[in-house]
Amino acid sequence: MNPVNISLLVCMIGLYGVMSKNNLIKKIMGLTIMNGSIVLFFISIGYRKGGLAPILEKGTTGGNPTTIFVDPLPQALMLTAIVIGISVTALALALIVKIYSKYKTLDIQQLSKER
Amino acid sequence: MNSNLPLLTVIIPLFLSLTVVLFVRGRFNQAQQLRLILVIIFLVAIAMACLLGLMLFEILKGNTIYGVFLPQVAPFGLRFQVDGLSIIIAIVSFLLWLAVSIYSISYIKTDLVRYYSLLLIILGSVQGTVFAKDLINFYVFLEMTAVATYFLIIHKKTVVALQAGYKYILMTLIGAFLILLSIILIYVETGSYEMTGVNKSGVPIVPILFLVGCFIKAGIVPLHTWLPDAHPAAPSPVSAFLSGMMIKIGAYGIIRFIFPMLNFDLPATNFGELLNILVISAGAVSMLIGVLLALVQTDVKRLLAYHSISQMGYILLGIGLGTELGLAGGLYHLVNHALFKGLLFLCMGAVIYSTGMRKLDDLGGLWKRIPITTSTCIIAALAISGIPPFNGFASKTVLTEAIANFGFVLKFVMMVTAALTFASFLKLIGYTFFGESKKQLIAAKEAPILILLPMIVLAILCVFLGIYAKFVLNSFITFAIAGLVQPRLILKVEFWTQGTALDTLFIVTSGFVAYITASKLGLIGREKKEFKIGSFMAKLVKYLSIDRIYCNIAILADKLCKKLDSVHSQDLNIHLSWVILTLITLFVTLFFVIV
Amino acid sequence: MVVHIPILIIISPLLAAFLVLLTRKYKIILSIASLIASIVFISIQSSRILYGDKITYHLGGWQGPLGINLVVDELSLFFSLIVLGLGLLIVVYSIPERHYGRTYYFLLLISLSSMIGVIYTADIFNMYVFYELLSLAMYLLIAYPKTGVTLRASFNYLIMGGVGLSFFLLGVGFLYAMTGTLDIFHIAEKMSVAFNSNTRMVLMSFVLIATGMGIKIAMFPLHGWLPDAHSMAPSPISALLSGVTVKIGIYVLIRVTYSIFSAETFFTISSHAILMVLGAGTLLFGASMALVQTDLKRLLAYSTINQLGIVLIGLGIGTELGLIGALFHVLNHAIMKSTLFFCAGIMIAEAGTREIKGLSGFNRQQPAITFAFVIASLGMIGIPPINGFASKLLICLAAIEAGYTVLVVIILVASAISAAYYFRVIQVLFSSPLEHSPIPTHGEGQVVHRGNFFRAWPIYILTAGCLLLGLIPALGISLVKPAVGLLLSHVVP
Structure with missing residues (x-):
C-alpha cells in the first residue's frame, strides 16, 4: 500500500467522523483528520525514494544530475495548509465555546431542534 | 414610411409617468397634486390626440408607418409598425383612457401619484403593445401592462383586492410565459422575432401555446377565473379600462398573430382547421358560460365582469371563422365592447359613488335621483344586448351575417346568448334603477360633472357607432383589417332588414320570457331567496366552478x-x-x- | 506603479483592514477609501484588458511555473468589478449600524481582498489559500451578532465549507501529482497528456473540485448550509454572501471547467450534462422551497438557490449564448439580490419582525424602498424591462438552440413559482397595516421615515442599475462578451 492510498483512507476516516458524530468537538476532530490526511497526501506526492532534502550548498552535489531530491514544493505548500487548518480549528473551537454557553449542549441533533 | 410618431406616442406617457413619480410625490398636498396631475392629463391628451391624428391621417393615405429606434434598448431595440388595425385599437384605447382618467379625478381619493403614474404607464404600454413590430416588443409591452394593471387592481388594498390581484398576476404571468415560450421557439426556428414567424413555424405547438397565452389574457373560458375576481375588486374606472381595453390585448394578439393561420377559404391544412375549431369553440363556450354565470350574480360589478367574458366570446367567434366578414365583425365588436362595457362600468361606478352600495339587494328605485346615470346605463345595456340602433346591434348583425354559412349551431348559440344577455340586463337595470326605493338610498345624489361627462360622451359614441354602422364598417373597420385580408374589400352588410328586425324581436321577447320564468323559479334574482332551487343553482355553480x-x-x-x-x-x-x-x-x- | 496594479488592488483593502484595527474614528473612511482606490486601479486597466490585453504580474519577480502569477484577464476583470462595486455599496450600507465595530470592517475588508485574490491568482494552491481566508472571514461575519442561531449557522457553514475546501485541496493535489505544476494555465497545457495516460486521476480531481465548489455555491443537494447562513447573517452580510461570495464559487467552477478540464471534448460534454442536470434540480428545489417560507430573508436565501440554478444551466449549455447569459445573470443576480437583501434589512428593522406577515403596510412608510424591492423582485421573476429578463431570455434561447427544450420549460415553471412567492411578499407590503402591528404610524399614516441616507442610496443606485441593465442589456453584455470569448478560446475543438 503506497502512501497516497493510505492518505486517502485516512481522509475517508476523517470524513466519516465529520459526517456521523453528533458531538461538535468530534466533528472538528474529523475535520482535523481530513486536513492531516491531505498534508500526508501532498507530502507523499512529493516523495522520491532515496531522495535528499533539496538543500543546495556550495561545493556539494548540486551540480550532479543523478542526485535525487524530494519535491520541495508540496512541503512548502503544506506549511501553509497546516497553518490554515489550525486557524479553522481555532475558529471552530471558539464557535463551539460560544454555542455551548448559549445552548448548554454540544449535540448537533439537539442544536438543530433549537430555534 | 419611417417616422418618429410611434416612438413619441409610446414614450411620452411613460416619461410623464416618471415625472409624476419623481416630482409630484411627497412635495404637495392632495389638492395641489390633483391640479398638477390634471395639467399632465391635459398635456397627454393634447399630445396623444395630435400624434394619433397625424398617424391616422398618414395611414388613411394608405401608408404603414415604421419606426426602429435605439437598437440596444429593451432588449433588442424598439421596433414599431403602425397600420390600420393598430391605429384603430390605439385610438379606442386612448379615448377610453381619457374618459377613465377624467372620471378618476373625482372618483379616486387616495394614492393619487401612484394611481396616475400607473395609468400613464398603462397608456404607453398598451400603445406599445399594439404598435409592436416584432414579437419581443409585443411581449415586453404586454408584461409591462400586466404588472401595471396588477398594481391598479390592488389599489384599494383590501384583502379581497389583494387576493384578486394575486390570482390575476399569477394567471396572467403564466399566460405570458406560454407566449414567451412560443416566441423563443419561433426565434430559434426562424432566426428572427418577426411577426410572421408564428405562421411560418412548422411546429404545431407554437401557435397553440401562443393562443392559450392569449386566451388567459382575454379571459376566455376555461381560463377566465381571474377575471370575475379582478374586475370587481379594482376601482370602477380601472375596471372600465380593464374590461374595455386590457382583455382586448389578448384578442389583438390573436388577430395579429393567429388570424393569418386561420382560413377556411384556402385549401385547408388539417392544422389550420384545428385552430379554427379551437378558437370558435372557445368563443362559443365563453359566450354561453359567461352569460349563464352573469345571470346568477348579485354583485353589480361581478355581473358585468361575467358579461365581459361572454362578449369576448363573440369577438373570438368572429375571429375564429377566418373570413373577412367574421374578422370585421369581431373587430367591430371589440371596438363597440370597449365603449359600452367601459360605459357600463363607469355607470356602476357612479351608482357606487352615489350610494356606496354594490349589491343588487341594497339598490333600487334610483332613476328619479340619478337620471343621467340611469339613462346612460340604459343606453349601454341596450347596446350590449344588441338592440338597435345602438352599436352592439351593428356588430352583432355583422357577426350574424358572418356565421350564416357555418351551420345552425353557432346561430343558435348566438341567439340564446343575446336573449340571456338581455334578460340579465333587465335584472340589473330593474333592480338598480327601478322597483321600490330603499330607505338608505334617499340621500343618493347625481355624481359630479367630471364623472358624468365621460359617461355622456361614451353614450353618444355608442349611439353614433350604431346609427352610422355602415359608414363605420366600410370606412374604418375594413380599412383596419386591410393589412390582414388582401385586397381591401367593401363589405355588403345590410343592417336594417326584416331579418335583423325579427332577430331583435326574438331577443327581446325571449329575453323577457327567460327573465320572468327564471325569476319565478328563483333561478336568478336577489341573494336572499326563499326558493330552494336558487340556492341549488348557486351551489351547483360553486361546485362545478x-x-x-x-x-x-x-x-x-x-x-x-x-x-x-x-x-x-x-x-x-x-x-x-x-x-x-x-x-x-x-x-x-x-x-x-x-x- | 502601473506595473504593480494587480497586486495593489489586492493590497489596498488588505492594508486598510489592518489599519482599521488600529483606529476607531476613521474605520469607515479608511474602508471606503481603500475600496475606491482599488476601483480606480482596476478602472485604469480595464479598457486595456477589454481590448484583449491580459495583464500578468509575477509575484516577487518569479516567472512562470515556479512563481505565483496574478493574471487579470477579461473574466477576472468582470468578477472583480462585481466584487469591488458591491463591496463598496455594502460598506456604505453598513455605516448606520453604529454597533458594528472595528472587527466588522476588518473582516469585511479581509473578505473582499481575498475575493479579489481568488479571482486574480493564476496559482491554484494560492487560490485555495485565498478561498480559505475568505471563508474564515465569512464564518466570522455570519456569527458577528453572536446570537445562538447565527453561531449555529456559522458552525454548520464552517463544517460544510471545511469539507468542501478539503475536497478542493485534494483535487488540487491530484492535479499537481499529474502535471507537476500549480499554475492554472500550465496545468491546462499538460492536461490532454495527463488525460490520456491517467484518466481516472483526472476524473477524481474533477469530481473533487466540482463537489467542493458545489458546496460553496449551494448546488442542490449540497446546499444545506445556505438557508441558515444567508438568512441569519446581518443584512449587509446576507447581501455580501448572496450577491458576491457565492459568485466566487461560480468563478472558480468556470475557471476550472473551462480552463483546466476543457482538454477533451467528450469529457467537457459529460461534465456539462452534469452541470445542466444539477442546475435544473437546484432551480426547481430552490423555487419550491422558497414558495412556502414565512421568513422574508429565508425566502430570499432560497431564491438565491433558485437563481443559481439558472446560472448553472447556462454554464452547462456551454454555447457562446449560454455562457453570455450565465455570466450576465451572475451580474444581474448580484445586483438584484443585494437590492433585495438591503431592502429586507430596512424592512426587518422597521417592522421589528422577520415574518412576511409582519411587514404589512410597509409601502405607507417607505414607498421608495418598496419600489426598489418591487423592481428587484420583478427582475428576479424575469419581467421586462428589468435586467433579469434579458439574461433569462438569453439562457432560454441558448437552451433551445442547443436542443434542450425541456430546460426552458423548467426555467419558465420556476419563474412562475418565483412570481408566486415574490408577489406574496409584494402584496403584503402593499396591504393595509395590521392594527396591532408594532409599526409606528405617525399622523395620518403618511410617510414617516425618509430612510437613512447611507442605507437608502445604495438601494437607489442598485435599483437604477437594475433598470439600466434591463433597458440597455448591451451594457452588461459588452462587459461579458470578451470574457466568454476568452473561455471559449480555451476549449480545444
Missing part, C-alpha cells in the same frame, strides 16, 4: 412544497451524507460515461 379546480391545484402544490420543507432536514449530518453521495454518484457516472 373551474376556479375551484385551479385553487385546489395551487393548494396541492403548496402542500407538496410544505411537505418538502418539513422533510428538508435541519440536520447537518444528513447534508454531509448528501455530499458524500454526490461525490460518489458523480464519480461513478463520469467513470462509466468516459471509461
Whole structure:
C-alpha cells in the first residue's frame, strides 16, 4: 500500500467522523483528520525514494544530475495548509465555546431542534 | 414610411409617468397634486390626440408607418409598425383612457401619484403593445401592462383586492410565459422575432401555446377565473379600462398573430382547421358560460365582469371563422365592447359613488335621483344586448351575417346568448334603477360633472357607432383589417332588414320570457331567496366552478412544497451524507460515461 | 506603479483592514477609501484588458511555473468589478449600524481582498489559500451578532465549507501529482497528456473540485448550509454572501471547467450534462422551497438557490449564448439580490419582525424602498424591462438552440413559482397595516421615515442599475462578451 492510498483512507476516516458524530468537538476532530490526511497526501506526492532534502550548498552535489531530491514544493505548500487548518480549528473551537454557553449542549441533533 | 410618431406616442406617457413619480410625490398636498396631475392629463391628451391624428391621417393615405429606434434598448431595440388595425385599437384605447382618467379625478381619493403614474404607464404600454413590430416588443409591452394593471387592481388594498390581484398576476404571468415560450421557439426556428414567424413555424405547438397565452389574457373560458375576481375588486374606472381595453390585448394578439393561420377559404391544412375549431369553440363556450354565470350574480360589478367574458366570446367567434366578414365583425365588436362595457362600468361606478352600495339587494328605485346615470346605463345595456340602433346591434348583425354559412349551431348559440344577455340586463337595470326605493338610498345624489361627462360622451359614441354602422364598417373597420385580408374589400352588410328586425324581436321577447320564468323559479334574482332551487343553482355553480379546480391545484402544490420543507432536514449530518453521495454518484457516472 | 496594479488592488483593502484595527474614528473612511482606490486601479486597466490585453504580474519577480502569477484577464476583470462595486455599496450600507465595530470592517475588508485574490491568482494552491481566508472571514461575519442561531449557522457553514475546501485541496493535489505544476494555465497545457495516460486521476480531481465548489455555491443537494447562513447573517452580510461570495464559487467552477478540464471534448460534454442536470434540480428545489417560507430573508436565501440554478444551466449549455447569459445573470443576480437583501434589512428593522406577515403596510412608510424591492423582485421573476429578463431570455434561447427544450420549460415553471412567492411578499407590503402591528404610524399614516441616507442610496443606485441593465442589456453584455470569448478560446475543438 503506497502512501497516497493510505492518505486517502485516512481522509475517508476523517470524513466519516465529520459526517456521523453528533458531538461538535468530534466533528472538528474529523475535520482535523481530513486536513492531516491531505498534508500526508501532498507530502507523499512529493516523495522520491532515496531522495535528499533539496538543500543546495556550495561545493556539494548540486551540480550532479543523478542526485535525487524530494519535491520541495508540496512541503512548502503544506506549511501553509497546516497553518490554515489550525486557524479553522481555532475558529471552530471558539464557535463551539460560544454555542455551548448559549445552548448548554454540544449535540448537533439537539442544536438543530433549537430555534 | 419611417417616422418618429410611434416612438413619441409610446414614450411620452411613460416619461410623464416618471415625472409624476419623481416630482409630484411627497412635495404637495392632495389638492395641489390633483391640479398638477390634471395639467399632465391635459398635456397627454393634447399630445396623444395630435400624434394619433397625424398617424391616422398618414395611414388613411394608405401608408404603414415604421419606426426602429435605439437598437440596444429593451432588449433588442424598439421596433414599431403602425397600420390600420393598430391605429384603430390605439385610438379606442386612448379615448377610453381619457374618459377613465377624467372620471378618476373625482372618483379616486387616495394614492393619487401612484394611481396616475400607473395609468400613464398603462397608456404607453398598451400603445406599445399594439404598435409592436416584432414579437419581443409585443411581449415586453404586454408584461409591462400586466404588472401595471396588477398594481391598479390592488389599489384599494383590501384583502379581497389583494387576493384578486394575486390570482390575476399569477394567471396572467403564466399566460405570458406560454407566449414567451412560443416566441423563443419561433426565434430559434426562424432566426428572427418577426411577426410572421408564428405562421411560418412548422411546429404545431407554437401557435397553440401562443393562443392559450392569449386566451388567459382575454379571459376566455376555461381560463377566465381571474377575471370575475379582478374586475370587481379594482376601482370602477380601472375596471372600465380593464374590461374595455386590457382583455382586448389578448384578442389583438390573436388577430395579429393567429388570424393569418386561420382560413377556411384556402385549401385547408388539417392544422389550420384545428385552430379554427379551437378558437370558435372557445368563443362559443365563453359566450354561453359567461352569460349563464352573469345571470346568477348579485354583485353589480361581478355581473358585468361575467358579461365581459361572454362578449369576448363573440369577438373570438368572429375571429375564429377566418373570413373577412367574421374578422370585421369581431373587430367591430371589440371596438363597440370597449365603449359600452367601459360605459357600463363607469355607470356602476357612479351608482357606487352615489350610494356606496354594490349589491343588487341594497339598490333600487334610483332613476328619479340619478337620471343621467340611469339613462346612460340604459343606453349601454341596450347596446350590449344588441338592440338597435345602438352599436352592439351593428356588430352583432355583422357577426350574424358572418356565421350564416357555418351551420345552425353557432346561430343558435348566438341567439340564446343575446336573449340571456338581455334578460340579465333587465335584472340589473330593474333592480338598480327601478322597483321600490330603499330607505338608505334617499340621500343618493347625481355624481359630479367630471364623472358624468365621460359617461355622456361614451353614450353618444355608442349611439353614433350604431346609427352610422355602415359608414363605420366600410370606412374604418375594413380599412383596419386591410393589412390582414388582401385586397381591401367593401363589405355588403345590410343592417336594417326584416331579418335583423325579427332577430331583435326574438331577443327581446325571449329575453323577457327567460327573465320572468327564471325569476319565478328563483333561478336568478336577489341573494336572499326563499326558493330552494336558487340556492341549488348557486351551489351547483360553486361546485362545478373551474376556479375551484385551479385553487385546489395551487393548494396541492403548496402542500407538496410544505411537505418538502418539513422533510428538508435541519440536520447537518444528513447534508454531509448528501455530499458524500454526490461525490460518489458523480464519480461513478463520469467513470462509466468516459471509461 | 502601473506595473504593480494587480497586486495593489489586492493590497489596498488588505492594508486598510489592518489599519482599521488600529483606529476607531476613521474605520469607515479608511474602508471606503481603500475600496475606491482599488476601483480606480482596476478602472485604469480595464479598457486595456477589454481590448484583449491580459495583464500578468509575477509575484516577487518569479516567472512562470515556479512563481505565483496574478493574471487579470477579461473574466477576472468582470468578477472583480462585481466584487469591488458591491463591496463598496455594502460598506456604505453598513455605516448606520453604529454597533458594528472595528472587527466588522476588518473582516469585511479581509473578505473582499481575498475575493479579489481568488479571482486574480493564476496559482491554484494560492487560490485555495485565498478561498480559505475568505471563508474564515465569512464564518466570522455570519456569527458577528453572536446570537445562538447565527453561531449555529456559522458552525454548520464552517463544517460544510471545511469539507468542501478539503475536497478542493485534494483535487488540487491530484492535479499537481499529474502535471507537476500549480499554475492554472500550465496545468491546462499538460492536461490532454495527463488525460490520456491517467484518466481516472483526472476524473477524481474533477469530481473533487466540482463537489467542493458545489458546496460553496449551494448546488442542490449540497446546499444545506445556505438557508441558515444567508438568512441569519446581518443584512449587509446576507447581501455580501448572496450577491458576491457565492459568485466566487461560480468563478472558480468556470475557471476550472473551462480552463483546466476543457482538454477533451467528450469529457467537457459529460461534465456539462452534469452541470445542466444539477442546475435544473437546484432551480426547481430552490423555487419550491422558497414558495412556502414565512421568513422574508429565508425566502430570499432560497431564491438565491433558485437563481443559481439558472446560472448553472447556462454554464452547462456551454454555447457562446449560454455562457453570455450565465455570466450576465451572475451580474444581474448580484445586483438584484443585494437590492433585495438591503431592502429586507430596512424592512426587518422597521417592522421589528422577520415574518412576511409582519411587514404589512410597509409601502405607507417607505414607498421608495418598496419600489426598489418591487423592481428587484420583478427582475428576479424575469419581467421586462428589468435586467433579469434579458439574461433569462438569453439562457432560454441558448437552451433551445442547443436542443434542450425541456430546460426552458423548467426555467419558465420556476419563474412562475418565483412570481408566486415574490408577489406574496409584494402584496403584503402593499396591504393595509395590521392594527396591532408594532409599526409606528405617525399622523395620518403618511410617510414617516425618509430612510437613512447611507442605507437608502445604495438601494437607489442598485435599483437604477437594475433598470439600466434591463433597458440597455448591451451594457452588461459588452462587459461579458470578451470574457466568454476568452473561455471559449480555451476549449480545444
